[in-house]
Amino acid sequence: MRAVSGVWRWRHNPLRRATDRREAWVALAALILMVLAAPALGWRCGSFTDDALQKSVRAQRAQRHATTAVVLRRAPEAPHLVTDPEVSSERTPQTLVVARWKAPDGTDRRGTVTTLSRRTGPGAEVEIWTDLDGHPAPRPMDAPTARTHAALAGFGAMLLAVALIEGGRRLIVWRMMRGRYTRIDRDWAEAGPDWGRTGTGS
Incomplete structure (x- = not known):
């Protein structure tokens, strides 16, 4: 996630490349999703799981x-x-x-x-x-145990979301780097044969 700092550091740098800015923005977006979206998803998943388990607890208590x-x-x-x-x-x-x-x-x-x-x-x-x-x-299951299981489910969902976000970030950055190297190889293939020759580009 070091590329996050590049959003500001490369903002006025004359050596910045478009890909540097894009990588930094992708990293920043991933960080925001990890900090905000992943915990919200975990809480939502845990809440739904707790509701379902508490209903199961009440049903088991009524039937046993x-x-x-x-x-x-x-x-x-x-x-x-x-x-x-x-x-x-x-x-x-x-x-x-x-x-x-x-x-x-x-x-x-x-x-x-x-x-x-x-x-x-x-x-x-x-x-x-x-x-x-x-x-x-x-x-029958008791309410505190059901709540513990729900909390573990929510925490697991949050970790899974974080892993998916980081995996997506890495995939996007990998495709950006692959495209960058492809362009470098293409430009070098065009300029390479004339590199160093007198009068090149005149």
Whole structure:
């Protein structure tokens, strides 16, 4: 982006070329887009993503219910590790247990569920999530996590916009330089054969 300074530095310089001014203006336009347009695009993308995720959060909260299940026994499967961004930023061990609980309509349910609780012996109470029919369901996303995901999406969109703007600037400058060298080669081919000869141009 050093060419930005050329907009003023080359303004009154007798050695300036038209391509120098054009490159400087392209760099200045790219800088303005990076400073103003890219953050605005990132904020817009993050806002739309947050709206969509918050709707999803509300829908999940309406369709899932937290309930207490009573552990009957440990399931034969061994504990496994999962990454749950809702609970922790680290890998969290989940244990499979056979448990019983009541569905929202009051009927008894029994099945294999996963739990993060360390107390998984028979008779232990663990919290699980169920759908409207009482079947086990994943834990719903919470609002702060949705907002974090939206912020990351907006930041990613801003970085992508900056990369595209810089890529476009480099492509335009490359085409300008290529055209400049083509003109130099053409002019040199026209003047080269007579270079240094006495009376040339007279």
